[in-house]
Amino acid sequence: MTLTAIPTKPWAKSSSDRVRDLVFAILSMAITYLIVAVTPMKGKLAYAILLFFSYAAITGGYSFVTRGAPAAKDAVVKSLVAIGAVFTILPIASIIFTVLKNGLPGIHLSLFTTDMSLATPTDPIATGGLLHAITGTLTMVILALIMSVPIGILTALYLTEINGKFSGPIRFLVQAMSGVPSIVAGLFILSAVLYPITKAYSGLMGSLALTILMIPTIARTSEEVLRLIPNDLREAGTALGGTQWRTVAMIVLPAARSGLMTAVILGIARIAGETAPILLLTGGGDKVNPNAFNGPMGSLPYYIWKSFNAGSPEALTRAWAGLLVLMLLVLVLFVLARALSTRKVSK
């Protein structure tokens, strides 16, 4: 004879606990409102801070009365942590909301089929489009990828597989390089390549600067990924008579494939919205320019900057729409990176 057991969670919050939490929340809101109404403290910030303090005080006080001082400390820290999380999400949520609100009116189909060569930023929204900026950004990102992925991954391989005398200094320099302000990379290419050699704006100049910014991201992420590959596999490869290079190419890199993909996508996300070097180096044309080696090339950040500078209501809407497109582009890349990095790796 079998007894039917009902799964329960005795440790979960009971309904009376939930009611109590709700009462505390309402109570702290009421207290906040009261204080704002009575004292000279005003504004959204005052509401937020007072809400936090009153909620912490109420839950802390309740815990102190029912379970003593350690429980009170626990309750206060808990609400502190929760508030911290909320404060992290707030700016991001606010940015997304603002960009959506201001950008959506500027989104229309011809945005993705026409460029701005026959339109000025102050023309009505429906004329002209983003095509030149999207193609320009994509061209420069792809060029930067072609240059930085091999360099970044080879650097990571040097740091993990060869691990020679220079590993320490190289790791230090790569880390320092990831802190280089993007305008410095832009000025470097301007003075070292554009002025002395090509003497003209082009997409290539922009992607050179982007490469400088992308290499450290790819190298550092790849290094971490390669470090996670168990040493057993390298030993097994060499014990089977493989040279180090064959072992790395046949076993280590394939085993790290999804992680390396993440490294590349994080690199792209790092540079897709870079503005400073683009302003200095690309010339920012309004026409679709398929040739990255000759002539000015538009890009999303440049388009946004230019439209904001134009100042008219139409131009501002254009800028917000550009921002929205750029953010969607970066968002897609991040989602892709997460999907690739969390994909099941067969052991």
Next chain:
Amino acid sequence: MIQTPESEKEMSTSAQPSSLASVANAKSARTQPSQASGTGLEARGIHAWFGKNHVLADVNLEFAAGSVTALIGPSGCGKSTFIRTINRMHEFIPGAAMAGEVLLDGKDVYASGVDVTKIRLQIGMVFQKPNPFPSMTIGENVLSGLKLAQLKVENKDELLESCLVRAGLWNEVKDRLDAHGGSLSGGQQQRLCIARALAVSPQVLLMDEPCSALDPGSTLRIEETIRELSDTMTIVIVTHNMQQAARVSDYTAFFLSDGGPGEMIEVARTSEIFSQPKDQRTENYVTGRFG
């Protein structure tokens, strides 16, 4: 299962030290004359260091062609370090150093001008933890040594089958050679690693505690495999399981470190080591008085 009823009975009474000797005796009675070729393997005066730490001192061991030699001894006595000096895996550890000679068919594997990748093709290795290559299928895993060493083989399918048969895995995987190696159980993965080592047809197979991560059933399968392989190659196996040493090996070497570098205390036929060891320390160890 080749396991005879007698030896199974012996294993079930494993608590009695005397049974180890009778297991070893039963094994030596079973042993067939070997058909392995070559003059075998010899280690002369092997020392090993990690940085300034002297971990192994003056080990002299001869491995007859076609024999199975078990290395036993407590943890940290240098058994694994010793077998890693044989196929030159020792040098991958930063700060490692060594002295002595390892002669394979009379030639020192550490002589200058020796192609170390060729040495590792002749002296294969199976590791403690099963480590099939994660990005490859079962079939690709078995043949990976050929690709790594860039060897050409006439009939790959035949080689694939013969390696898996010899490793005792063929019947379990023949219908799913395209599955990933990670989809196998731990014991199957270890036999896959053995098949992988066999594919480049080594003369010598080093096994570093190959069964320590496996259940008793898988361990038995691998021991059968070892016995079958010993007809055609020289096998050196490190083990902490004295039952296993008694069951599979022809010779047993006892290693010990008394605080200083590890040393080889004694080597003899396995039946002697477990019945009448010459050294008191060996007797203490095999009878379970320490270690």
